[in-house]
Every structure is written in C-alpha cells, then in structure tokens.
Ligand SMILES: CC1=C(CCC(=O)O)c2cc3nc(cc4[nH]c(cc5[nH]c(cc1n2)c(C)c5CCC(=O)O)c(CCC(=O)O)c4C)C(CCC(=O)O)=C3C
C-alpha cells in the first residue's frame with residue numbers, strides 16, 4: 001500500500017514553567033489523579049526549569065528517522081503531533097490535511113500494548129480525525145515493537161555499557177533490574193490478542209527476558225516505577241525504590257537499572273531513576289548504574305523504517321517473542337474486542 005506521510009505521535013511535555021500546570025491538566029483530565037500527586041509531579045518538572053526533555057528527544061529521533069528514510073531513498077514526509085502538549089495532534093492532522101495528505105502511517109512512541117501505551121493513542125488518532133472532519137487523512141498505526149530485534153539490541157548495548165560504568169569489583173555481582181511505568185492492576189488485567197490477561201506486563205517481562213538473554217545475564221528482576229493515582233488503588237509492584245531495599249537486605253551491593261519501559265530519557269527516567277532511585281542506592285551504599293534508553297540509538301530509527309516497510313513493502317514483521325503482533329489498526333479502531 002502507498003502512504004503520503006508518517007505521523008510521529010507522542011505524549012508531549014512542557015517547555016517552560018508556565019506550561020507545567022496546563023500540561024498536567026491535559027494529562028490527567030478525567031483520570032482521577034489526586035491534586036497532591038499533581039503538585040508532586042509539578043515539582044519534578046520545576047526541578048528541570050519546567051522543561052521536559054521529551055520534545056527535544058522526539059525531535060532528535062525524527063531527525064534520525066528522516067535521515068534514515070532519505071538514505072534508503074524513501075520519500076515520506078514526517079509530521080510531529082502529541083497527545084498532551086504542542087504540537088497537538090489535532091493541529092498536526094489538520095496541517096496534514098491542508099498539505100493534501102490522504103493516507104498516512106502513524107508511529108506512536110510506546111513499545112507496548114495496554115491503555116496508556118496503545119489504546120489511548122488510538123483514541124488520539126480518532127479524536128484528531130474527528131476534529132479535522134471529512135478532509136482528515138486515513139491514519140494507519142504501526143504495531144507494538146517491544147520484541148523487535150533492533151529495539152532489543154539497542155537496549156542490550158545500553159545495559160552492557162552500564163555494566164562497564166561500575167567499578168570492576170562491583171560489576172561481577174551487580175544485579176540487573178528492568179523498570180517500566182507502573183499502571184493500575186485493573187488496567188493491566190486487559191487481555192492481549194491471544195485472549196490472555198496482563199498484556200502490558202507480559203510484554204514488559206518478555207522484553208526484559210530478551211534483553212537479558214542478549215546481554216548474557218541469567219538473573220534479573222522486572223520492577224515498576226512512577227506510580228500515580230490515589231494511594232488506595234493498587235498498581236503494579238514492587239516499586240524500584242522498595243526493590244532496592246529488598247536487594248540490599250539480600251546482600252546485593254550494586255545494580256544496573258534498565259528503563260526498558262521508556263523509549264527515551266523522559267522525566268520519569270531522569271527524575272524517578274537518576275534522582276530518587278540513585279539517592280536510595282547511595283543511602284544503602286549500593287553501586288548504581290542506569291542504562292540508557294533505545295531512542296537515541298541509530299537502530300531505533302532503522303526499526304521505525306522497518307515497521308513502515310511492513311506496510312509499504314509487505315516486509316515480514318521481525319519479532320523475537322512468541323507473543324502475537326498487535327496494535328496496528330486504521331483510524332483509531334480498537335485492536336481487539338475489549339481493547
Ligand atoms: C504505561 C505508561 C507509560 C509508558 C508507555 C508510553 O511511553 O506511553 C507512560 C509514559 C509517560 N508518562 C508521562 C507523563 C505522565 N504520566 C502521568 C500519569 C500516568 N501515566 C500512566 C502510564 C504510563 N505513562 C498512567 C496509568 C498514569 C496515571 C493517569 C492516567 O491514567 O493517565 C502523568 C500525570 C502525573 C502523574 O501522576 O505522574 C504524567 C505527567 C510521560 C512524559 C514524561 C516527560 O515529560 O518526559 C511519558 C512518556
């Protein structure tokens with residue numbers, strides 16, 4: 001099939017102190033996040049001058065993607081739109097229509113299924129098309145890529161580099177710990193296309209297994225970070241900081257933490273890991289090395305082009321796990337019944 005453009009669809013983030021509150025209002029509209037949690041998260045953004053790194057990081061990925069498309073002789077203009085902050089996806093899709101785009105692919109910057117990582121992006125696509133009306137282009141979302149070999153290799157190399165950062169004495173017995181964004185247990189109950197529940201956490205477990213295997217590490221853990229919501233609502237656990245206590249009690253003296261759940265060094269990574277988890281490790285006297293994320297690795301842009309080629313050239317999907325491919329639908333239709 002032929003496509004006129006690619007829409008690079010992401011989360012969005014504030015670019016100055018005055019934008020923090022309105023951004024957070026957009027993120028949490030109707031989502032039942034208590035005001036105390038919002039105040040706390042606003043503080044994290046203000047710690048960095050009210051600027052999230054996410055927009056800059058996404059622009060870097062887009063530049064790498066444009067270079068890769070050009071190198072392969074593929075003509076596909078890239079548009080950038082976000083769910084929660086400017087450039088808003090509604091405005092971007094309107095501009096695509098103005099430019100005469102009739103049919104476009106959509107790359108959403110989450111590797112995962114589940115509500116926040118996939119379904120909500122389908123909702124964004126449907127909402128943006130609705131706001132543009134009849135002129136709106138057809139929008140075909142690319143699939144989830146948690147087990148794509150290029151995603152796995154980029155994360156594996158980042159983990160290897162993190163092990164190198166530790167003192168040789170610590171490196172030997174350092175524990176490898178993967179983290180991803182926690183979600184409410186209720187949200188994680190959601191089924192995958194295989195009809196089995198916990199689609200999101202099973203994908204995270206699978207990505208961690210594949211990365212650990214690529215690095216050649218047998219023992220590792222999968223834990224969670226950045227929980228939100230009211231305290232009485234159960235979310236995926238353990239939290240990374242509690243897990244560091246546990247590991248310490250078991251005699252572990254150094255860790256390599258891989259934020260495999262995040263595509264690049266978002267605020268959750270640079271605050272919740274590089275500040276909070278690092279501080280916890282320091283208190284416990286544990287060695288701590290945080291692995292990089294896949295986004296800045298040149299293989300990430302190459303992976304996006306491979307995902308595109310699955311649609312434009314009928315290229316066979318490259319994936320390392322047995323879990324079914326999912327997340328690719330047209331115009332924001334749900335992936336599967338119940339999704
Ligand atoms: C699974 C998942 C991913 C990973 C998949 C993916 O990448 O999509 C992710 C990514 C991100 N989450 C982000 C930011 C925020 N997430 C929030 C809140 C929430 N996230 C949730 C889940 C996820 N979130 C959930 C269930 C909530 C509760 C409210 C709700 O049910 O929607 C809040 C509100 C305050 C708070 O409570 O933390 C903020 C500010 C940013 C941008 C960071 C930056 O600026 O660099 C990114 C990439």
Ligand SMILES: [Fe+2]
Pocket residue numbers: 181
């Ligand atoms: Fe989030």
